[in-house]
Amino acid sequence: MDSRKYLADKLPAILMNLTGMIFLAAFLAVSGTDGYSILFILFVWTVALCCYVATACFLRKKYLDKLLAMTQELEERYLIAEVAAKPERADDAVFIEIMKMAEKSMLEKIARIEKERREYKEYIEQWVHEVKTPIAAMKLLGENNRSDFTRELLAELEHVNHYTEQALYYARSEHTEKDYIIREIDLESVVHGAVADSKYLLRQNGVAILIDEMDACVYTDDKWLRFILNQLIGNAVKYRGEQPALHFYVTGNSTKCGRTFYSCTSSRSESRNRACSIFSCRKADTVSLTVEDNGIGIAKSDLPRIFEKGFTGDNGRRVPSSTGIGLYLCKKLCDKLGIGLAVYSEGQGTKVVLSFHINDFVTEVQG
Amino acid sequence: MKYRILIVEDDKTIQQQLKTLLTGSGYEAEGVTDFTAVVEQVKTYAPHLVLLDIKLPGDDGFAICSQIRAFSDMPIIFVTSSNTDMDELNSIMLGGDAFITKPYNTAILLAKMSALLRRAYASGRQEVLTWNNVSLHLEGSFIEYNGQKAELTKNEVKILYYLFRNVGKICPRNDIIDFLWDSRLYVDDNALSVNMTRIREKLASIGLKEFIQTKHRQGYVIV
Numbered sequence: 266m267d268s269r270k271y272l273a274d275k276l277p278a279i280l281m282n283l284t285g286m287i288f289l290a291a292f293l294a295v296s297g298t299d300g301y302s303i304l305f306i307l308f309v310w311t312v313a314l315c316c317y318v319a320t321a322c323f324l325r326k327k328y329l330d331k332l333l334a335m336t337q338e339l340e341e342r343y344l345i346a347e348v349a350a351k352p353e354r355a356d357d358a359v360f361i362e363i364m365k366m367a368e369k370s371m372l373e374k375i376a377r378i379e380k381e382r383r384e385y386k387e388y389i390e391q392w393v394h395e396v397k398t399p400i401a402a403m404k405l406l407g408e409n410n411r412s413d414f415t416r417e418l419l420a421e422l423e424h425v426n427h428y429t430e431q432a433l434y435y436a437r438s439e440h441t442e443k444d445y446i447i448r449e450i451d452l453e454s455v456v457h458g459a460v461a462d463s464k465y466l467l468r469q470n471g472v473a474i475l476i477d478e479m480d481a482c483v484y485t486d487d488k489w490l491r492f493i494l495n496q497l498i499g500n501a502v503k504y505r506g507e508q509p510a511l512h513f514y515v516t517g518n519s520t521k522c523g524r525t526f527y528s529c530t531s532s533r534s535e536s537r538n539r540a541c542s543i544f545s546c547r548k549a550d551t552v553s554l555t556v557e558d559n560g561i562g563i564a565k566s567d568l569p570r571i572f573e574k575g576f577t578g579d580n581g582r583r584v585p586s587s588t589g590i591g592l593y594l595c596k597k598l599c600d601k602l603g604i605g606l607a608v609y610s611e612g613q614g615t616k617v618v619l620s621f622h623i624n625d626f627v628t629e630v631q632g
Numbered sequence: 633m634k635y636r637i638l639i640v641e642d643d644k645t646i647q648q649q650l651k652t653l654l655t656g657s658g659y660e661a662e663g664v665t666d667f668t669a670v671v672e673q674v675k676t677y678a679p680h681l682v683l684l685d686i687k688l689p690g691d692d693g694f695a696i697c698s699q700i701r702a703f704s705d706m707p708i709i710f711v712t713s714s715n716t717d718m719d720e721l722n723s724i725m726l727g728g729d730a731f732i733t734k735p736y737n738t739a740i741l742l743a744k745m746s747a748l749l750r751r752a753y754a755s756g757r758q759e760v761l762t763w764n765n766v767s768l769h770l771e772g773s774f775i776e777y778n779g780q781k782a783e784l785t786k787n788e789v790k791i792l793y794y795l796f797r798n799v800g801k802i803c804p805r806n807d808i809i810d811f812l813w814d815s816r817l818y819v820d821d822n823a824l825s826v827n828m829t830r831i832r833e834k835l836a837s838i839g840l841k842e843f844i845q846t847k848h849r850q851g852y853v854i855v
Binding site for chain 2: 390394395397398400401402403404405406408409411413416422426444445446457458460461462464468471473474475476486488
């Protein structure tokens, strides 16, 4: 609270007092009181007034500062009316009452919106599950009656599936609850699965696929990871160049399923005690899956913004079907799963690196 | 002997198409028609494997699964459009052997099925395919004719496997490539031509000429 402003607020009262003083002095002078007595009375009045104003200002400032500090500390600031001390002054009580009423109506509104959002999310999930049945039926129909025509249909169907999955994961990513199960998965089979999901799309566009032997195990949710890879494959197809190619490979410490190997190359740390060697490994304790294409790449000036929702940049102007959702979602899901996501592009081609942490605890237990 | 598969799926089209797919892949398949008495139909049909949807009229897939588990250990694959983790956990807890979400990749579905069947019934897989005295050894990856052998690469084995399985039928190049992709071998049209040339050279080296015929603009065939 600003003390000067407070004094300004108190100006009417001070002026009243001054007027009172003048009138009293005039009255006393007229009734024949001597000058010294009048001065003394006025002096006492002024001192009393000053003391009162100063104390009141001090106490008020203390009270309000405390309230302000409390509000700043609160995580949910709108709840201040609930935690504030019971006000002593009548007008404060009214203000607190007003705040409480405002807070209640806001909470009700938030609850209503949250309910609506939850219901909408549930509807989207349900819708996606419903639509998957006809997609599955169409896919089976196409695969049972293979021809060039159905192959094209199947490629389009893979597009449809990409978009429905995107809707599903978008709905899921907006919510804080956990929808995933972390378990040990074999990276290579997830990659093959993701490629299989886009088989016709990749073949239609003549994308050459190269998947190195991986022999790597990570702890994550396979369905989420498959979705992320599918988005990356979709991007590679969308922003393909001539003679498109897609290369998947793994770098970093390789951990085989069921058993863990520290590929610590430093012999120095091995010769020391175990705690030291674990520490030296921990820094490098990531398995990186790289998805590399030879497409049109991403402009350097666009790179910092590619994870922004709705950002399409330079490529968006070249490729009309850019939505700016794919990478945004990938980043969001990766953050939730604790996967590092980095994109590199220099003029031509794009390299997307997904880095998985190897859980120290799990590997310790297995080791 | 053909394995019998029971399809518990309420979507008519999917049921019909799955039947076509499975029959075409060498299984005997039957779809459930009356969803009020699924378990009875399982008992009368006595399948080797059940494909089970979760959302069904009447009892849901979980209930049916636990009822089947009460009297049989047959492999059960959940085939469903719902892919929440709770459903997957439930299906595993109740004794399901696999969980596949729609729209499933048919190659993955067939691979899972054959793996489960092999594990459950431990029958010797047919590892040697023979036609006109030419035998293709899948495990050893070589081809034999009149006592002469030729080693084959992974791609070549798969291509020959596909042709052997469709003896007498013309196999379009695209179908062969599809099959190879399903087997995790990502070859393109040119690579297929290269592979075919090499296969022909190898076949010629063991005295087989004109074993694989090219039908112009249609594909390859073994006759």
